[in-house]
Structure formats: structure tokens, C-alpha cells
Amino acid sequence: MLIRARTIKSGSGSGKAVVCSCPLSLLGGIDTATGKIQDGECESKGLSVAGRVLCFPFGKGSTVGSYALYQLKLNKKAPSAIINESAEPIIATGAIISDIPMVDGVDISLLRTGDSLFVNAEDGSVDLPDVVERHVVTNIVRNKGRILLLLRSSRVGSYRGLWAGVSGFIEPGESEDAAARREMGEEIGGGKVKLLRKIEPQRFRDSDTVWCVHPFLFEMPERTIRIDWEHEAFEWVAPKDVSRYPTVPGLQQVVYKLLGE
16 A cells, blocks of 8 residues: 655655654653653553654654654664654654654554555655555435434445445446445435535555545435345434444544534
């Protein structure tokens, strides 16, 4: 899987990822003598960043953090590269003076500690060779304030027994719009529907797969549908009640963003 990024400090670096889902201070947050993370809020506390790709949303704390990164470099305990969601001056300055490749604009939630990463800060990319990205559509169907949830059957290949919208893979050469319409016909029998909205793709990580979900919102004038073999049951629920159901990854977020609630 290849992720596009913005170059902060040019160069390239590779190694296993060390991920902190919270902002990180390099001054006090990492032991410059050992390279081990000390920040108690970081789930990777105790791991060394030496020769690894350090991934975190953004830096925090004192501007001396730039020199803490430089000290890591002098002690040969520096990361091979740095990935941020949003670079700020402390980390960027430290990467530049320490000659450590750095990029930002990457969704850290898609990365896991232990991932093999190759950071190419020359062309602005991050490669995850062991992770696959799959493109799917998810249609949220609404009628009179309620939305349709479908219970995935035991015959489908993934997420059996979980609730979902009208969803499916985008076939090679097929547009997401065409895929959305096709899935409506296959999974609930089509019928008269009106496309209300589509939003930018949402990405969710599950094991070694990143699901790139293309969300659509459709309105139906009635609640009569015909489900196919992929589903065992359906319910029309209030959007606020989606959280009560065991759903496929990211469904609640997709509903929230489509409805603007």
C-alpha cells in the first residue's frame, strides 16, 4: 500500500514502525541516551526509536525538543525517518538539523507498531508492503429519518454477523458511482431511490487491510426492500442508535459524516 505524503526533510529511510497515537514531546518523551520512549501516554512506551520509523500526530513541548532529536542522532539512537500527521516547527527543525527524512500529511491511525515502512521523502510517499488497500462503497439508505442496517450472513467472506450499510467492492474499471448503484440493485432490489450526497473516501485499518470506503447517502420513499444471500436480516434504525449495533469498521463514522450529525 502506498500513501502520499508531503516532504518536510528530503531523503529516505526504512524500518519497523514505532507508533504513538498521541502527540509526542522529544524533550523528556524520549531518552536521548537509549532512544527509548518515556512518554507514559504513548502506547509504545519502552520501545526504542533507534533505526525505526517514528510515527506520531505532531510534536508538543519545548523548542529544545529539536536539539533532543539532534542528540539522538549524535548518540546513534535516532529514528531512520519520521512520519507526522501535521508537522510543526519543533519536530521539523529537529529533523532538518539532524538530517532525518521526514514527511507529514499521513493518517497515523492507519499505521501500526511493527509495520514495515519505507519512507521516500524525495517523492513524498510512504510504502507499507505488507498492507493491502481495498476500495469499497458503502451506501447509507434513509427513509423518514431512519437508516437501513443489514446483517451480514455467514456466507459472505468477511465481517460475518456484523451490521453494515449497502456495501461491496468496486470492480476493476468501475467508478464508485456505478458500484454504488450496482450494489443497491443487488443487495436490496433497487427500487426508486434518490442520491442525496457523497463524501470523500474514509479509510479504516483492520489487521493487514486498509478499507478505503466511498460513502453515499440515498433516500428511499418506502421501506420495502428485498435482501439477497449476503444478508440475514435488516432493520430501519435511528442514526443515533447505530452505536448500539456491532458493525463493520467505521460505519458509525460514515453515518455521522454523511448526515452531518
